[in-house]
Amino acid sequence: MTLVGVESGLRLPLISPRSVQPQDNSREQQDDSPVLVQNESYKNGQLSEKGTYKDGEPHGPFEGYSKNGQLEWKGAYNMGEECGEWVEDGETVTYDPCPPDH
Numbered sequence: 001m002t003l004v005g006v007e008s009g010l011r012l013p014l015i016s017p018r019s020v021q022p023q024d025n026s027r028e029q030q031d032d033s034p035v036l037v038q039n040e041s042y043k044n045g046q047l048s049e050k051g052t053y054k055d056g057e058p059h060g061p062f063e064g065y066s067k068n069g070q071l072e073w074k075g076a077y078n079m080g081e082e083c084g085e086w087v088e089d090g091e092t093v094t095y096d097p098c099p100p101d102h
Contacts, residue, residue, distance in 0.1 A: 035060065042067050054079065 036053040046069050051062035058077035066072050075086030076098050083098035 051077075 037050075038053060039050045040048045042048045044067065046067055047065050048067075049062070049064045051058055052060035054060070057080035059079050061074070061076050063074040064072045073086065073088035075082060075088075076084045078098050082095045084095060086093045086095065
């Protein structure tokens with residue numbers, strides 16, 4: 001998910017060194033919820049990444065897309081830590097399970 005730093009191999013939500021400069025960054029605070037939804041788009045308008053934050057940390061599902069709209073990666077975070085199954089470039093990696101409130 002993109003959200004993989006090329007040099008470090010670390011996932012860096014919505015700040016991806018391999019992402020094209022986004023044209024539109026949208027953030028939407030959900031009513032009565034500490035969760036922030038963030039979407040980023042390529043200059044061509046195609047969605048590049050989407051995910052949610054809680055208390056400033058990636059929390060919940062995240063997805064990354066190629067310039068032509070194909071899903072490239074997906075997974076979930078629990079307060080900044082990868083959890084559950086992540087799929088990137090057709091490979092599945094399993095982390096500790098996500099908590100039930102996720």
